Amino acid sequence: MLTEKRNWGWHILLILIILAIMLPVVFMISNSFKTLQESYHSILQLIPSQPTLGNYLTLNKQINLLRMVANTFLMAMIVTLGKVGTGLLAAYAFQNFHFKGKRLIYFIFVATIFVPFTTVMIPNYLLIAKMNLLNNVIGVALPQMCDATGIMLFIKAMEKIPSSLTESAKVDGIPSRRIFMNIIIPLLKPSIISVGAIFFINSWNEYVWPTLVLKDKSSFTLPLALQNYISSEGGTNFPLAMALAVIMIVPPLLIYMVFQKYILNSISSSGLK
Amino acid sequence: MLNNNSQIEKAVNSRSGPRVSRKPRGRLLPFLYLLPSALLLLVFMIVPIGYTFYLSFFNWNLIAPTKQFVGLANYVNVFTDPTNQKVILNTLVYIVLLVILNFIIPYFISLIVNFFIGKMKGPYKILFFIPSLFSLVVGAMLFSWILNPVSGPLALFLRDFGMKVPQWTNSGAMAIVVICLITNWKVFGYNFILLLTGLGAVPRNILDAAALDGIPKLRVIWNIVLPLNKGVAIYVFILTIVQGLQYVFTPINVITQGGPYYGSSNLLYHTYLNAFVLYKTGNASALATVTFVIFLILLFIEIKFVEGRKRDAD
Numbered sequence: 001m002l003t004e005k006r007n008w009g010w011h012i013l014l015i016l017i018i019l020a021i022m023l024p025v026v027f028m029i030s031n032s033f034k035t036l037q038e039s040y041h042s043i044l045q046l047i048p049s050q051p052t053l054g055n056y057l058t059l060n061k062q063i064n065l066l067r068m069v070a071n072t073f074l075m076a077m078i079v080t081l082g083k084v085g086t087g088l089l090a091a092y093a094f095q096n097f098h099f100k101g102k103r104l105i106y107f108i109f110v111a112t113i114f115v116p117f118t119t120v121m122i123p124n125y126l127l128i129a130k131m132n133l134l135n136n137v138i139g140v141a142l143p144q145m146c147d148a149t150g151i152m153l154f155i156k157a158m159e160k161i162p163s164s165l166t167e168s169a170k171v172d173g174i175p176s177r178r179i180f181m182n183i184i185i186p187l188l189k190p191s192i193i194s195v196g197a198i199f200f201i202n203s204w205n206e207y208v209w210p211t212l213v214l215k216d217k218s219s220f221t222l223p224l225a226l227q228n229y230i231s232s233e234g235g236t237n238f239p240l241a242m243a244l245a246v247i248m249i250v251p252p253l254l255i256y257m258v259f260q261k262y263i264l265n266s267i268s269s270s271g272l273k
Numbered sequence: 274m275l276n277n278n279s280q281i282e283k284a285v286n287s288r289s290g291p292r293v294s295r296k297p298r299g300r301l302l303p304f305l306y307l308l309p310s311a312l313l314l315l316v317f318m319i320v321p322i323g324y325t326f327y328l329s330f331f332n333w334n335l336i337a338p339t340k341q342f343v344g345l346a347n348y349v350n351v352f353t354d355p356t357n358q359k360v361i362l363n364t365l366v367y368i369v370l371l372v373i374l375n376f377i378i379p380y381f382i383s384l385i386v387n388f389f390i391g392k393m394k395g396p397y398k399i400l401f402f403i404p405s406l407f408s409l410v411v412g413a414m415l416f417s418w419i420l421n422p423v424s425g426p427l428a429l430f431l432r433d434f435g436m437k438v439p440q441w442t443n444s445g446a447m448a449i450v451v452i453c454l455i456t457n458w459k460v461f462g463y464n465f466i467l468l469l470t471g472l473g474a475v476p477r478n479i480l481d482a483a484a485l486d487g488i489p490k491l492r493v494i495w496n497i498v499l500p501l502n503k504g505v506a507i508y509v510f511i512l513t514i515v516q517g518l519q520y521v522f523t524p525i526n527v528i529t530q531g532g533p534y535y536g537s538s539n540l541l542y543h544t545y546l547n548a549f550v551l552y553k554t555g556n557a558s559a560l561a562t563v564t565f566v567i568f569l570i571l572l573f574i575e576i577k578f579v580e581g582r583k584r585d586a587d
Contacts, residue, residue: 007390014386018400021458024415025404027426043426082313090310097303105307112318114515114572117522118544119565122328122335122554123321146317151310176302205408207523212549223410227527230414238418245411252406260399264466267402271467271505 025249032056032243039239055243063225064218069247071137072221075210076203078141084196087150088188092180094151095158096166109148117208125212135216144203149270150195156269157191158184194262201252222248322565329558335548347559356535357543357560364518364539366449371517374457375464376510383468384494398469401462409523412455417528420451445536448529452537456520464509471505472498507578511571540564 026046031039032055034048042049059065093099094106124143133139161184169179185192207223214220220228226248229241256263304311329347331340351357386397404412419425420438428438441447475498483493499506522541525531531538531546538546540560548557 010385010389011393014382014390014397017382018397021404021461022400024419024458025407028411028415028418040424043424043429086309086313089306089308093303093306097306099300099303102303105311108319109310109314111572112314114568114575115318115322116515116519116541116561116564116568118541118548118557118561119325119568120318120321121545122548122558122561123324124317125549126335127316127321142313143317146313148310148314180306201406205410207408207410207526208519211526223408226408226410226414230410230417230527236414236417238414241414242418245414248411249407253403256403256406264398264402267463267466268470271470271508 028242029246031239032246034239036237036239055239056247058240059243059247063220065247067218068220068222068225071219072204072223073251074137075141075144075206075221076200078137079144079203079206080196080199082141082145083147083150083199084192086145087148087154087195088185088192089180090151091154091158092176092184095155096176096179096184109151112146112148113152121209121212128213134213135219136213137219140210140213140219140221141203144206144209150199153195153266153270154188154191157188161187190262191266193259194266197255197259197263198266201255204251205248325558325561325565327558328554329562331555331558333554334552335554336552343555347555348563350556351559351563359535360538360540360543363445363449363535363537366446367453367518367521367539368514370450370453371456371513371521372510374453375460375517376513378457379461379464380468380506380509383465383472384498386465387469387472388490388494388498394469398462398466401465403462404458405460405463407459409455409459409520410527412458413524413527416451416455416458416524442529443533445533448533448537452521452524452528453517455524456517460513460516460520464513467509467512468502468505471502471509474505475501504579508575511575515568515571540567 027044030046030048031043033051033053034042035050035052035054038045038048038050090109094102120143128134128139128143131139133142165183165187166179169183170176205223206221207227210221210224211227214224222244226241226244229244230236328340330342330344332343332347333340352361386394419427420441422428422438422440425438431438439447441451479497479501480493483497484490518539518541521539522545525537525539525542526545529537531542535543541564544557544560544564547553547560
């Protein structure tokens with residue numbers, strides 16, 4: 001065995017890293033329940049001396065919070081369903097059929113993961129504008145659906161299904177759509193959940209494309225709303241911005257708490273070639 | 274239908290490879306499954322790449338009904354305009370910093386977790402990954418709070434020692450460091466998990482044999498583990514650059530807007546600025562095409578080292 005027992009030094013280093021990345025989040029939550037005054041004067045007091053929901057109530061007065069949560073949720077949901085659905089279908093085509101140009105088509109699909117968003121943003125913006133979908137949830141969701149990572153992850157999951165299962169069904173003359181619906185989908189449930197969770201979280205946090213498409217405040221998603229609370233000239237009301245950020249991090253955290261094992265498995269598998 | 278054992282047996286025994294249906298409808302079937310993804314890809318990726326390339330030969334402002342053909346002028350401009358040169362240099366600085374922060378350091382930590390701390394890997398994985406769940410806008414807000422030169426926690430802490438937090442938004446170099454740190458906060462755990470998984474796939478018996486032979490652990494890691502893990506490492510290395518240069522866009526736009534004087538801008542942010550703030554569509558398209566070519570080169574490196582190894586293994 002390569003592991004040793006004298007390793008306290010390493011544990012301390014690793015715990016320090018965890019503190020460094022987690023403490024800002026912990027203080028963000030704590031400060032969101034402080035008044036501006038208290039957040040300024042007792043900046044590192046973890047438990048607010050007079051916890052207040054004031055920031056959340058102010059937020060709710062200044063912006064249409066519920067509407068922005070709904071916008072963000074709807075966008076993330078459409079993107080997730082679109083990507084999971086199209087990804088499953090394409091992965092099934094690559095995994096269960098032999099057809100002309102399969103290698104080349106697969107290569108083109110995977111290569112698109114490396115295309116920087118700047119290379120496609122101008123034409124996509126013009127297209128969405130022409131379709132009259134600026135400031136629209138469909139307009140912000142559609143281009144996000146174009147992503148081949150789902151196909152890659154689903155192919156990896158399908159590779160684990162014994163081919164004898166699908167081949168016997170094929171010999172029986174069962175049509176491919178029924179093999180897909182009745183054999184593949186049920187067996188793939190864990191990976192559908194984890195890939196779906198990852199897609200939802202990514203789209204929930206998406207910033208770049210929404211800034212281009214959503215200009216009207218009533219169509220804003222949460223990251224855009226938060227950006228409006230951060231002033232580059234200084235003078236940001238941090239407790240207020242932090243309250244909004246807390247609202248933003250709750251759904252991803254809840255999803256992670258429930259599906260943590262699935263999500264980490266999917267992430268791990270994406271790196272193994 | 275799955276319970277029919279004899280038919281499964283029959284299928285296994287008569288294995289003649291997956292069957293290709295001879296009906297014409299059967300041959301089209303896989304393309305039917307591919308259609309939705311292919312359509313999305315065509316409309317929002319393939320055609321746009323071509324159109325951006327086309328636009329790079331014109332002067333245009335995104336709105337005017339006519340475009341003026343200027344040949345290669347926009348490309349000449351990419352490499353001769355002082356602002357563009359500055360931005361290209363910044364991009365190189367970003368790449369170096371991103372590789373150190375988001376690749377080398379997570380790799381170092383994953384080696385420690387895999388080889389020096391025994392069991393207990395699970396909790397570290399779970400906790401390191403948490404910031405990956407959060408928006409970079411949240412990260413940008415947190416860092417501008419922590420590093421606020423007047424009222425931020427770091428400034429208050431340093432005040433006790435008579436020190437100050439510099440006005441880092443006034444310096445391009447310092448802003449770049451902070452922006453890279455923000456992406457580091459987000460992707461550290463993600464890259465750590467990818468690299469740790471790669472290390473976990475190094476065959477146990479090789480390591481045990483080396484340990485039995487009394488080879489020092491650091492030499493085992495250097496001579497055996499790192500070469501065996503090259504595929505995953507290069508994948509994460511390329512990912513760090515390709516994804517990192519896109520990730521920094523968010524903190525740049527939220528905190529500095531590329532300033533001061535383009536000091537914290539990079540190729541991607543400058544493309545956005547040209548396209549949607551300055552309305553120089555031709556310049557933006559030329560910059561976007563150059564970025565695309567750079568990313569293509571990275572893709573080929575990835576294929577050569579990573580996908581190529583996969584084929585060898587098959």
